[in-house]
Amino acid sequence: MHRENEQEMMSSMSDSYEHQSGVSMRDPAIVMDPRRLGAMHQTRLSFVRSLLRRMYHKEWQLNVAQWEISSQGFGVAIYKLTTPNQDYHLVIFSNEMNDEDRIDRVIAEKWDITFALVIGEIDENLLKQLQNNVPLQEAGRNSTQVIVLARANKSVRVFEHLVSSLAAGKQPDTAVLAQVGYILRTTAVYGNGKFGIADFEILQNNPDFDLSFSAQMCAVYILRQFSLDWVNDLAKQLGGEQAVELDIGLQRYLGVGNATGLGMAPYLINHPRIVDQWLSQREKVIGLISQKEAQEADSRLLLNLLQRARTHLEQVVTIDEYQQQLNYQAVLDLSEMIKFIDYTKNQKLKWERQIQYNQRFNLESQEVFLACLIECYPEVVDPFEESMNADESLSIPRGTCIRQMLEVLKSRYLWAIEIDFSQDENKYWFWYRSEDKEEPRLGVRGIEAGEDKELPLDVARQVNQLYQVLITEPDTSTLAEFLLASPQYAGIVRRVWTLGHCHMGDIQMNVLAKQALPMNLLRCKLSMFGATKFDPRSDRWVRVTLFQGAPLMNEIHPNEWLFPILPDFSSKSHVEKHA
Amino acid sequence: MILVSHNELVAVTSKAFSGLRLPYGEADLIANMVADLEMVGLHGIKHFITALNYLNQTNVKPCNITFESDSEINIDLNNESILCHLPTILGYISDKLLENNNVKLNIENCCNRWLAFGELCKLSKDGISIKTCWDDFFEPITIKYLLNSGNKLPEIYINNLMSRDNDGSFIASRKLTIELSNSTFSLPSAADYQQHISSAELKRYQEDSWSNGISIQLSDWEKLKESSQAILVPSGNVI
Numbered sequence: 145m146h147r148e149n150e151q152e153m154m155s156s157m158s159d160s161y162e163h164q165s166g167v168s169m170r171d172p173a174i175v176m177d178p179r180r181l182g183a184m185h186q187t188r189l190s191f192v193r194s195l196l197r198r199m200y201h202k203e204w205q206l207n208v209a210q211w212e213i214s215s216q217g218f219g220v221a222i223y224k225l226t227t228p229n230q231d232y233h234l235v236i237f238s239n240e241m242n243d244e245d246r247i248d249r250v251i252a253e254k255w256d257i258t259f260a261l262v263i264g265e266i267d268e269n270l271l272k273q274l275q276n277n278v279p280l281q282e283a284g285r286n287s288t289q290v291i292v293l294a295r296a297n298k299s300v301r302v303f304e305h306l307v308s309s310l311a312a313g314k315q316p317d318t319a320v321l322a323q324v325g326y327i328l329r330t331t332a333v334y335g336n337g338k339f340g341i342a343d344f345e346i347l348q349n350n351p352d353f354d355l356s357f358s359a360q361m362c363a364v365y366i367l368r369q370f371s372l373d374w375v376n377d378l379a380k381q382l383g384g385e386q387a388v389e390l391d392i393g394l395q396r397y398l399g400v401g402n403a404t405g406l407g408m409a410p411y412l413i414n415h416p417r418i419v420d421q422w423l424s425q426r427e428k429v430i431g432l433i434s435q436k437e438a439q440e441a442d443s444r445l446l447l448n449l450l451q452r453a454r455t456h457l458e459q460v461v462t463i464d465e466y467q468q469q470l471n472y473q474a475v476l477d478l479s480e481m482i483k484f485i486d487y488t489k490n491q492k493l494k495w496e497r498q499i500q501y502n503q504r505f506n507l508e509s510q511e512v513f514l515a516c517l518i519e520c521y522p523e524v525v526d527p528f529e530e531s532m533n534a535d536e537s538l539s540i541p542r543g544t545c546i547r548q549m550l551e552v553l554k555s556r557y558l559w560a561i562e563i564d565f566s567q568d569e570n571k572y573w574f575w576y577r578s579e580d581k582e583e584p585r586l587g588v589r590g591i592e593a594g595e596d597k598e599l600p601l602d603v604a605r606q607v608n609q610l611y612q613v614l615i616t617e618p619d620t621s622t623l624a625e626f627l628l629a630s631p632q633y634a635g636i637v638r639r640v641w642t643l644g645h646c647h648m649g650d651i652q653m654n655v656l657a658k659q660a661l662p663m664n665l666l667r668c669k670l671s672m673f674g675a676t677k678f679d680p681r682s683d684r685w686v687r688v689t690l691f692q693g694a695p696l697m698n699e700i701h702p703n704e705w706l707f708p709i710l711p712d713f714s715s716k717s718h719v720e721k722h723a
Numbered sequence: 724m725i726l727v728s729h730n731e732l733v734a735v736t737s738k739a740f741s742g743l744r745l746p747y748g749e750a751d752l753i754a755n756m757v758a759d760l761e762m763v764g765l766h767g768i769k770h771f772i773t774a775l776n777y778l779n780q781t782n783v784k785p786c787n788i789t790f791e792s793d794s795e796i797n798i799d800l801n802n803e804s805i806l807c808h809l810p811t812i813l814g815y816i817s818d819k820l821l822e823n824n825n826v827k828l829n830i831e832n833c834c835n836r837w838l839a840f841g842e843l844c845k846l847s848k849d850g851i852s853i854k855t856c857w858d859d860f861f862e863p864i865t866i867k868y869l870l871n872s873g874n875k876l877p878e879i880y881i882n883n884l885m886s887r888d889n890d891g892s893f894i895a896s897r898k899l900t901i902e903l904s905n906s907t908f909s910l911p912s913a914a915d916y917q918q919h920i921s922s923a924e925l926k927r928y929q930e931d932s933w934s935n936g937i938s939i940q941l942s943d944w945e946k947l948k949e950s951s952q953a954i955l956v957p958s959g960n961v962i
Contacts, residue, residue: 287726288936337728345729346933540814542849543821577738579955587956594956596744624815629785631747631811638749 168435169427169647173559176423178653182664183470183507184671185515186706188522189426192674192690194529195361197702198352202228206366206697208373209266213238215381217307217374220275222266223366227352232291233262234366235274238374246297248331248403248685251580255281255295257328259370261363263289263342281332281339282581288342291353292363294333299324299401306375306390311383315391321398322710323461325677325689327371329401333360348533356418356533357673361690368400368691392696393711399692402675405685406584409655409665410575413601416643416650421534422672424647429528430514433521434496438488441495441520447482449516449706454478456676456707457512464680470508477509512707519704538638540623547619549637552644553611559652560604561611571605572658574598586662586684604654606636676708725944726936732758735951736771740806742953743775745783748807752842756806759841761937763876764928767838768943774835775950777804786812789831794823800833802897808833809842813901817851820905830899834860839899840868840877846903847872854902858884867916871907876925878910881918 174180186193198204210222218238225232236259245254258279262270270289277284281295302324309316335357337343344356353359372395379387412419457471481502488498495517502510518525553561563570573586576594587594600606610633617626623641627634643649651668654660663683670678675688693708695701737754760767786808790797796816800808812828819826836857843853847870855868855877863884870877902908913919 285725288728288934337730340726340728340731340936343729343933542814542818576956577954579952579957582955585956597742597954597956599954600741622818624811624818627811628788628815631785631808634747634811635749635751 167428167431169424169431172556172648173652175427175648176650176652178651178661178664178668180507180511181423181651181668182661183511184668185511186671186674186676187426187515187518188525188704188706189429189518189528189532190672190674191355191357191361191532192365192694194355194526194532195358195365196694196700197526197529198355198358199362200700200702202352204352204700206369209233211373211377213374213377215378216240217378220271221370221374223370225362225366229351231264232352233264233266234363234370235260235262235266235271235278236367236370237275237279239279243300246300248297248329249405250332250407250583252331253283255279255331256298257296257367259294259296259363259367260286260290260341261292261359261366263291285340287340288346290341291347291359292333292335293339293341294330294360294363294367296328296330296367296400298328299326302327303375307378307382310375310379310390311387313383313386313388315388315394318394318710321394322459324401325397325692325708326368326399326401327375328367329403329687330364330367330690331403333364333402335360354533355529361673364400364402364690365694365697368398368694369697371400372398372696391711395696396693396705397708397710399676399689399694399708402670402688402690403681403685404666404670404688406586406662406666408669409662410584410599410601412651412665412669413603413655415536416639417536417538417646418534419651419668420643420646420648422532425528425531427648429518429521429525430499432524433517434494434499436495436521436524437492438485438495438498439490439492441489443485443489446485446516446520449519449704450478450482450513452709453512453516453707455709459710460677460679462679467678467680470506473506474509474512477505478512480505481509481513515706519706522702538642540638540641542624544623544641545619546614546617546621546623546626549623549641550611550614550619552640553607553614556644556649557607557611557640560607560654563604563608563654563657565605565608569658570654571602571656573656573660575601575655589656600635602654602656603636603639603650605656607640609633610636610640724938725941726938727944728936729758729762729933732761732768732937735947736768738951738954739771739775739947740778742950743778745778745807747783747785748778749810752810753806756809756838756841759844760838761939762929762932763840763925764932765837765840765925767840768939768947770835770837772943772946774804774806774838777802777834778806783807793819794825795827795829797829797831799831802832802834804835805830805833805839805899806835809839813842813846816901816903817846817849820851820903824906825902825904828901828903830901832897833899834897836899837866839901843868843870843901844875844877846870847874850905852904852907853877854904854908855900857899858896860897867911869908869910872905874922876922876929878922879920879925880911880913880916881920882916 205226207224209224213219213221218240221236223234238257241254241256260274260278277286286293305320306316347353376389454475457475460471462468484501502513565571574589574595576585576587576597576599578585589595623637661683663680666686670688675690676692677689679687681687693705733754736757737750740750740753757767757771787799789799816826816828846853850872852871858865865882865884867880868877
C-alpha cells in the first residue's frame with residue numbers, strides 16, 4: 145500500500161534526521177503525516193503503561209470496600225485505592241437496562257455501568273449524592289471530589305457466556321473471548337472538570353495523577369478488575385459449589401473495551417501543543433534508540449515481541465476489510481523485518497539503518513516494529529513519561545515581523561500552503577456540533593445544513609489564507625501591526641508561530657478534504673492512551689481495548705505486556721486443571 | 724447557586740462567543756478572560772453576559788488609532804466591547820516597550836473593561852508592569868489596578884467617583900487607560916481608597932475556586948448555556 149508515498153518518504157529520509165535539542169528526530173513531515181499517526185500502536189510511553197509502572201513502583205493497593213451486587217449483577221461496588229499519598233474510591237453502579245437502550249454513542253442516556261473515581265473517603269451523604277448523579281452522567285452534577293466520571297456497556301455475549309460457563313464449572317470458549325477481548329466497554333471517560341468534577345489543574349500538584357489522563361486510565365483499570373470480579377461473583381452466585389473462577393491467563397487477556405467516535409477528533413485539532421508534546425517525546429525516544437547499535441540490544445526480547453505482534457495481528461477480529469488487509473500485510477512485512485535484524489546486528493549497524501530499511505513496508509508494520517524496539521530500552525524510555533504534559537499557550541514574541549512569520553510558514557506549513565482550496569474536494573466536509581448532546585459531526589458542504597455553524601477546525605485552510613495575505617504585506621512590518629488592522633488572523637498567527645517552533649508541530653492534515661480520514665486522528669490519541677486491537681467500525685468510529693494483556697492488580701509489575709494474545713488452551717487437561 | 728469547574732466555564736463561554744459568529748475575537752482567549760475574572764470573584768460571567776449586548780456583527784470593525792506617538796497611543800473602539808480587540812491591542816503596545824520604557828494606552832469608547840483582567844495578568848508574566856484605571860459606567864466608582872512584573876495578580880483600588888453632572892448624576896465614561904512599563908510602579912497607600920482588594924485576597928478566592936468549583940448564580944449559568952447553544956445544528960437537516 146501507498147508505495148509511491150513510501151518512496152517519497154524514502155527519498156526524504158536521507159535528510160530526515162536532524163539535530164534538535166541534542167536528540168536527532170525525524171522530519172515532522174514524516175511523523176505528523178496522518179496516515180502514520182493512524183498506524184500507531186501502544187508503546188512503553190503510552191499512558192496505560194506509565195500508570196501501571198507508577199502503581200508498581202509506589203506500591204498502590206486495591207481492595208474491595210463494598211460489594212452489594214445482586215445475583216442478576218445489579219447494585220453498587222466500591223473499590224478502595226490506596227497510594228502513599230491518599231485514598232481514592234472507584235464507585236460503580238450497575239444498572240438494569242433494556243437491550244435496545246444499549247448504544248455506544250454519546251447520545252445514549254442509559255448504560256449498564258456508570259462509575260466515578262473519587263478523592264478521599266465515601267460517607268453516606270457522598271454516596272447518596274453519587275447515586276443520584278453518576279448514573280445520569282451528563283445530566284447530573286458532581287463535586288470536585290470526583291476526578292473521573294464514566295460509563296460502560298457490557299458485551300452481552302461475552303458476559304453471558306462467561307457467567308454461564310464459569311457457573312457450570314467450565315472455562316469459557318476462548319474463541320468467544322477472542323472475538324471481543326473485554327467484558328465491559330466504556331463509551332465516555334470524562335476528566336478535567338466535566339459536569340462539575342475536578343479540573344486537571346488541581347491534579348497537577350497530586351503526585352498520583354499529575355500526568356495527563358492518568359486518573360482516567362486508572363479508573364478504567366479498576367473497572368477492568370471489577371468486570372473480572374463481577375463475572376466470578378455472579379458465576380458463584382449462580383453455580384454455587386460447582387462454579388469455577390476464570391483462568392488467570394484469560395483474566396489477563398480480557399481488557400476494557402472502548403468505543404470512540406468523531407468526538408475525539410476535535411481534541412487533537414484544538415490541543416495542538418499537547419499533541420506536539422506527545423509526538424515530540426515519542427520521537428526523542430525513537431531518536432535516541434535509533435542511534436544505539438543493534439548488536440548491543442536484547443535481540444531475544446525484540447524477536448519475541450515481533451513474533452507476538454504477528455500473532456496478535458492474526459488474532460485481531462475486525463469487520464473492517466481495509467484493516468484486515470493492513471493486519472495481514474503487516475504480518476508478512478514483520479517477517480521480512482525480522483530477517484533484516486540479523487544483518488543489522490552482524491554489520492554492527494545502528495537501529496537507524498533498520499528503521500530506514502523498514503520504510504519499504506507498510507506503515508502498520510513500521511509502527512509495530514517501533515513499538516517493539518522501544519520496549520527493549522526501558523532505561524531510555526521511562527524517564528520521558530514525566531514529560532508528557534504540555535503548556536498549551538500559543539503566543540508570539542514581541543517584535544516578530546512578517547518576514548519571520550513567512551519563513552515559518554514556508555518551512556513548516558508548506559503542506560497547507562500547497563493545497564488548492566478552490567477545488568471542491570479540498571473543502572468537501574465541514575465540521576459541526578449537533579444538537580444531540582453536542583456531538584461533533586461531519587457534513588457535506590453545500591448538501592447538508594449547518595455550514596453557517598462550521599467549527600473552526602480548518603487549520604490548513606486558515607494557514608493557506610494567512611499565507612496568501614501575508615505575502616502581500618511589507619515583510620518588515622511587525623505581526624502586531626498586521627493583527628491590529630486584520631484581527632481576524634490573530635488565532636491562526638499565534639498557532640502557526642507557536643507550533644512552527646515546536647519539534648513536531650501541527651498534524652499535517654486538511655480535515656476538510658474529501659479523502660481525510662478522521663480515523664487517523666482517533667487512532668493517534670488512542671495509541672497514546674495505550675489502546676490495542678483496533679477494530680474500525682466505519683471511517684468514523686473504532687472499537688479498541690485498554691489493558692488487554694495487562695497484569696492483574698495482585699501481580700502488578702513494571703515490565704512489558706505489549707500486543708496481547710490469547711493464552712494457548714488447546715489441551716483439555718489445562719482447562720480441567722483450572723476447573 | 725451552582726458550582727462549575729474552570730474547564731466547564733471556559734468551554735461554555737467559548738461556545739457562547741463562537742455562536743455569535745463575529746469576524747474578530749478568539750473564542751479561547753475570550754473564554755479565559757471571563758474565567759480568569761470569575762475565578763478571583765470579580766464576576767466574569769456577569770460581565771460577559773453584559774458584553775453579549777455589545778457584541779454583534781454590525782458594529783465590529785478593526786480598531787481605530789486616533790493618535791500615536793512613541794510613548795502614547797489613543798484608540799477609539801466605537802462603543803464596542805474590549806473582548807474582541809484587547810489581545811491584539813496589547814500585542815501592539817507591548818512591541819512599543821521594546822523601544823520605550825513606558826507606554827500609555829488610552830482606549831476611548833469601549834465596554835466591559837473589567838474583563839481586561841486576565842490579559843493584563845498575562846503581560847506581567849512577560850516582565851511588563853501595568854497600571855490600569857477606569858471609571859465604571861454603571862456605578863459611580865473609579866477602579867485602579869496595579870500589577871508589577873512577575874506578580875500573578877494585581878492590587879485593586881476602588882474609590883467613589885466625585886465627578887458629577889449638573890443634575891447630580893455621575894459622569895459616565897467609557898475610557899480605559901493602561902500604562903505599561905519595563906519598570907515597576909510604586910503602590911499607593913490603601914488608606915487613600917475606599918476599597919482595596921489585595922492580590923492575596925484574589926489568590927485565596929482563586930484557590931478556593933480551583934479546589935471547590937466556581938460558585939455562580941444558576942440563572943447566569945443558564946443564560947450562558949443558552950447562549951452556547953447557538954453553535955449547535957439540529958439533527959438530520961439537509962439543505
